[in-house]
Amino acid sequence: MDRRRALTTAVVIATAGAAVALTFPAFAGTGERERPSGDVTADRALAAPEVLAALSRDFGLTTEQATDRLAAEREAAEAVRTVKAAAGAAWAGAWLAENAETLTIAVTDQALADEVRAAGAEPKIVAHSSAVLDQVKSALDTNADEAAESIPGWYVDPSSNTVVVLARADVADAEATAKEFAEASGVDAAAVRVETSEEAPKPLFDVVGGDAYSVGNAGCSIGFSVVGGFVTAGHCGRAGADTRGVNGVAQGEITASSFPGDDFAVVRTNADWTPTASVNNYNGGVLPVAGSEVAPVGASICRSGATTGLHCGEVRALNATVNYAEGTVTGLTRTSVCAEPGDSGGAFIAGDQAQGVTSGGSGDCTRGGVTFFQPVNEILERNNLTLITTGDGGTPPATTPPATPPATTPPAEPSEPPADGGDCAAEGSVARDGTITRPGQRRDVVRFRAPAGTHAACLTAPEGADFDLYLQQQVNGGRWVTVARAATDAGSETLTFEGGAGNYRYRVASASGTGEFELRFAVN
The missing domain is CATH 3.30.300.50 (GMP Synthetase; Chain A, domain 3)
Structure with a gap:
């Protein structure tokens, strides 16, 4: 984010406080970590096998040690969230020790430190909030x-x-x-x-063909899928530029881009591309994306990029400023992960939690280096986007069947369309750009079972809004695939599709604007 604002008052130094050291289960082979009954599956779901393999390679750990480290880091992230909320203005940051066994949370309120000490913490003095x-x-x-x-x-x-x-x-x-x-x-x-x-950071794009996606002659990497497209690095291209996929096929258009100051871009994909809750593991598979919980300083983190594949390291600092030749970028996260030209825009992920998109750095993946990323949560908030996730904490979308919804939402089992081929109606609302909201928080407006035939639908959006309509079909393994999309600049959208018998659903996303919508559809 661009925080170039003048200070109107002198900097005030906080009074001395205390730091609280929280110790987490060991992972380095000094003893077996105690797990509650049935907890093994939950631990394994923290990361795909490819992430564990990359962590083992880059940190010199066994698979079990890597798993235990991720479990400890997940506990640390939860502790950070809880204590930060309680500390308020007394919050002074948090960091994990190099071995990830000890999390230190700094505060400036001695009374708060006493409360944490009562929960098993050791206090320590700090000076600044x-x-x-x-x-x-x-x-x-x-x-x-x-x-x-x-x-x-x-x-x-x-x-x-x-x-x-x-x-x-x-x-x-x-x-x-x-x-x-x-x-x-x-x-x-x-x-x-x-x-x-020794650092001399630079943006990591390159003028080469065959990368994950391209803008003109510049090759970059996809970050994370959002409703309607994906996020990536801003230095990869300006708003209005067209993008092409790794296969050379037209992919979409950059609808928002910020660099320098920030380093993010948003690509709105066309109907040929379906955003998924996954990241390329460069080993023939994908890594699931289950959320975007921020990893603390000292936590392990991995990066996926088109040039160098999957590499891991540690979070070194949050809210870093980088002085690129093109201009200053603020609000980045500093890591010890390596990267090279063409990796820009690629995904940083901690376990199954999205962290950000690759910005730039120093060094390479032969000698090692320092790499920075733009936090994904800021990109989502700034652009009113919704991150696409697996929704169950660690199962890739290809093996995740739709969850059973509450009784207030459309039934989990698809319903039959009208026997006479007449139309059905569904209503809902979009609370902000890119977000679908209705009772039960389901992403799909309606799902149903249909015979072979012609699908026809009409979406009416509120005045001044631009809503897009997606028709998806359920395929093997429960995965939903977009088979038709209506995404014009008009307030209303119409869609037709010739399809076979099966389970279908409609989804609505906002390109701009909010409000109530009406969907009418039929199968003939």
Whole structure:
């Protein structure tokens, strides 16, 4: 996100508080991790075998150790969410130790530390709240245009309770330049730490053919599927540009793009492409996407990209600023995962939780390096998008049958259309762009069993809104495949499709606007 706003007040340093160390089950072979009865399946569902294999390769772990690490990291993420909500303004960040066995949560309220200590935590003193460190970083962001090329970037580091400003080790007087930059930004020197670095980050696109998708001659990688398309990196292309898939077939259009400042883009795909809750594992299969729970600092994370495939590392910092030659990008996550040109836009995933899309970095997958990603949750929020997920925490869509809905929604078993071929009606509402809302929160407006014949449907959207209509058919294994789509710029959509007997459903998504809609359909 672009946080270049001037500070109207001086930076205020928070009073001393405490850090709480929470210990999680060991994974490194020092003893068997105790699991409740029946918990093995839940642990295994945290990641597909390909993720476990990549973690084992990149971290030097056995499959069991990798599984236990993911389980501990899931517990850590839940602890972070709970304590952060309770701490409020006293929150000062969180990080996992290198072995992922210990999570440290920093707060500035001693009373809160006592509460956590009562739950089995050990307190420790910190000086600055996250709000204060974010203020310091925002001041640096505001002055980003004055940052020299010898300053690769800066980020909030909760473990040192400072904002780290990087200085290139290969440039003379870079550390002094970094200190001068911080001083000129008007921040308290006690809240800033200058650190030398070998990094020289750059966006990771390349002018090559045969990548996962292309914009003109530039090849990039798909990030995550959303209703109506997918998200990727903004430096891959500007709004209005057409995209083509890895097979060279017309794929869609970039409808939103932001770079620098941010680094995200949204591609609206055409009827030939069906978004799925999956990520390429580059081993002949896919990884499931079950949600977008943010992984804490120190957690393991993997990246999928068209050039180098699947690689893993650790989260190093949240809310990092990168000083690319093209301009400054803020709000990125810093990782130890490698990447190379053509990997840009690709998916960062922790277990089965979507994290973000690849932005840029330093190094390569031979020597290693540092890579940054744009958090996916910000992309979703900024563009009113809905992430497509498996919905059950870890089963790929190809093997996931539709869940049984509440009684207030259409029946789980498809109903028969009118015997005389007449039309049916269904109503619902879209609460925000890209989101379908109705009783029970089902994504499909209606599902039904139909004989072979011609499907016809008409969708009426509210005035000023642009809604799209999808007809999907259930195939082997319970997977739903889009067989027809009506996606014009008109307020109403009509659709026809010749299909065989089977189970079908209609889905509605918003390209823009919100409100009530009516769907009428028939099979003749």
